[in-house]
Amino acid sequence: MRGTDPYVPGHGDGSYGVTHYDLTLSYRPAGNRIDGLAVLACVAHEEVTALSLDLHHLRVAKVSVSRGGAVRSTHRSGAVRVTLSSPIAAGEEFTVTVKYSGSPVPVPSPSLGEAGWEELEDGAIVAAQPHGAPSWFPCNDRPDDKATYSITVSAPQEYHVAVSGELVSSTRGGSTVTWAYEQRSPMATYLATVQIGRYVVRQQPAEVPMRVVIPPDLRGAGFDASFGRQPEMMAFFVDRFGPYPFPSYTVVITDDDLEIPLESQSLSTFGRNFARDDWDAIRLVAHELAHQWFGNAVTLRQWRDIWLHEGFACYAEWLWSEESGGQTAAEWAEHHHQKLSDLPQDLLLGDPGPDLMFDDRVYKRGALTLHALRLRIGEDAFFDVLRAWVARHKGGSVDTADFVSLCDRISGESLIDLFESWLGKAELPSLSA
Structure with a gap:
C-alpha cells in the first residue's frame, strides 16, 4: 500500500483506484440510521495482495472482492483491511462490495476537527471536507482518486433528498421515496454529499439549471439579497472562469443555522442564517459557487x-x-x-x-x-x-x-x-x- 497524504494520515490506499461508486442507502430519521450497500469498481495500480477501505464507526456485515480468491477482512480504527488469498495484477480491474449499517457520526481529527455525516434537528447533512467521507460510505479516501458515482437513497416520503449529482428518478413505494442520482463527472470522495430534510425546490432562472432546496417558509428580502443573485453570479463567473463545469447547480439551505457553508460537487450547503442582506453572507454565496470551478472541477x-x-x-x-x-x-x-x-x-x-x-x-x-x-x-x-x-x-x-x-x-x-x-x-x- 503506497503512502497516504500526511495531512490526513491513515486515509486512502494508493495501491488501487476506484473508477465508480454505486451506493445504495436506506435512511431512517429515528436513530439517524442508515443501511448501506457499496459496490466499488476498482483498478489495481500495482500488484495487490491486500487493500484498505476507509469507513468510520459504522458496522460492516460483509465484504467481497470479485478477484483475488477468498478474502479475510478486519475493521479497526476507521479502516476496513482486506487480505486476498491470491494477488490481483497491476492494471487488472476488480469489484469490492461492502454491506454495512449503523448510525453515522462525523469523523474526528486532532488537527482538522470533525467532518462528515451530521444529524440535524430534523434530517441530516454531509459536510465532509477534508476527511469526512468515510463517515457514511466505504471509500478510498484520497482527493486525487476521483470516480463517478451512482447514489440511491430511500427516505420517508415527507423528506427531500439532495445529492451531489443529477436526479435520475424519484420513486414512491409505500411510506418511502427512493431518490436516484448520477454524478458522471469525476469526483473526489470528500465532495460526495447527501442532504436530507423537509424541503421544497425552487428553480432559479439562468442559462445553467440552478435550484435552491429550502425550508418551505424561507423567503423574504434576506434570501433575495444573498441567494437571489446567484444567476447573476453564475453568468459573471462563466465570463471570467469559462463554462460552468457541471450540468446544474444546487444550493441546499438547512432549517438549522450552520457555522459555515460548504461546497460539494455541483451542490453547496448553507444554514438558514446565511439568508441575510450583508456582505459576509453574500461573499460566501459567491465563494461556494466559485469552488465549482476551483476545487471541485479542478x-x-x-x-x-x-x-x-x-x-x-x-x-x-x-x-x-x-x-x-x-x-x-x-x-x-x-x-x-x-x-x-x-x-x-x-x-x-x-x-x-x-x-x-x-x-x-x-x-x-x-x-x-x-x-x-x-x-x-x-x-x-x-x-x-x-x-x-x-x-x-x-x-x-x-x-x-x-x-x-x-x-x-x-x-x-x-x-x-x-x-x-x-x-x-x-x-x-x-x-x-
Missing part, C-alpha cells in the same frame, strides 16, 4: 495545496464585489494585505500544515497571490490563465507546480520569483507589480 492532488481551492474562491468574492458595485478587487487586496501584515508571519502558504490549512490567512494570502499575479502579467493574461486552468484540468487532480507551469506558458516569462515569495516564504511580500 481538485488538489494533496491537501498541502489547499490554496489552489481557497485562495481562488476568496479572490472570486473580491471579483464579485467589484462586479456588483462594491469595493474593487484592488481595494480588497490592499485591505487584506494590511490586515495580514499585522498578523504573525509564520504561515507557509505552499504547505501550511494540517493545523493551519483552514486558517483565514490561507484564504486571504492565497487570494493576494492571485492579485499579485494579475498585477504582474496583466488583465488579459490573468483571466486567460484562470480559464485555461479549468479547461485543461477539469475532472483531474493538480498541484501548485502545474499552476506555476501554466502561468509561465501563458505569460511568456518565468514567474518562479513571484510564487516563491508568496508560497515558499512565511514573510508577507509587498503587493506590487
Whole structure:
C-alpha cells in the first residue's frame, strides 16, 4: 500500500483506484440510521495482495472482492483491511462490495476537527471536507482518486433528498421515496454529499439549471439579497472562469443555522442564517459557487495545496464585489494585505500544515497571490490563465507546480520569483507589480 497524504494520515490506499461508486442507502430519521450497500469498481495500480477501505464507526456485515480468491477482512480504527488469498495484477480491474449499517457520526481529527455525516434537528447533512467521507460510505479516501458515482437513497416520503449529482428518478413505494442520482463527472470522495430534510425546490432562472432546496417558509428580502443573485453570479463567473463545469447547480439551505457553508460537487450547503442582506453572507454565496470551478472541477492532488481551492474562491468574492458595485478587487487586496501584515508571519502558504490549512490567512494570502499575479502579467493574461486552468484540468487532480507551469506558458516569462515569495516564504511580500 503506497503512502497516504500526511495531512490526513491513515486515509486512502494508493495501491488501487476506484473508477465508480454505486451506493445504495436506506435512511431512517429515528436513530439517524442508515443501511448501506457499496459496490466499488476498482483498478489495481500495482500488484495487490491486500487493500484498505476507509469507513468510520459504522458496522460492516460483509465484504467481497470479485478477484483475488477468498478474502479475510478486519475493521479497526476507521479502516476496513482486506487480505486476498491470491494477488490481483497491476492494471487488472476488480469489484469490492461492502454491506454495512449503523448510525453515522462525523469523523474526528486532532488537527482538522470533525467532518462528515451530521444529524440535524430534523434530517441530516454531509459536510465532509477534508476527511469526512468515510463517515457514511466505504471509500478510498484520497482527493486525487476521483470516480463517478451512482447514489440511491430511500427516505420517508415527507423528506427531500439532495445529492451531489443529477436526479435520475424519484420513486414512491409505500411510506418511502427512493431518490436516484448520477454524478458522471469525476469526483473526489470528500465532495460526495447527501442532504436530507423537509424541503421544497425552487428553480432559479439562468442559462445553467440552478435550484435552491429550502425550508418551505424561507423567503423574504434576506434570501433575495444573498441567494437571489446567484444567476447573476453564475453568468459573471462563466465570463471570467469559462463554462460552468457541471450540468446544474444546487444550493441546499438547512432549517438549522450552520457555522459555515460548504461546497460539494455541483451542490453547496448553507444554514438558514446565511439568508441575510450583508456582505459576509453574500461573499460566501459567491465563494461556494466559485469552488465549482476551483476545487471541485479542478481538485488538489494533496491537501498541502489547499490554496489552489481557497485562495481562488476568496479572490472570486473580491471579483464579485467589484462586479456588483462594491469595493474593487484592488481595494480588497490592499485591505487584506494590511490586515495580514499585522498578523504573525509564520504561515507557509505552499504547505501550511494540517493545523493551519483552514486558517483565514490561507484564504486571504492565497487570494493576494492571485492579485499579485494579475498585477504582474496583466488583465488579459490573468483571466486567460484562470480559464485555461479549468479547461485543461477539469475532472483531474493538480498541484501548485502545474499552476506555476501554466502561468509561465501563458505569460511568456518565468514567474518562479513571484510564487516563491508568496508560497515558499512565511514573510508577507509587498503587493506590487
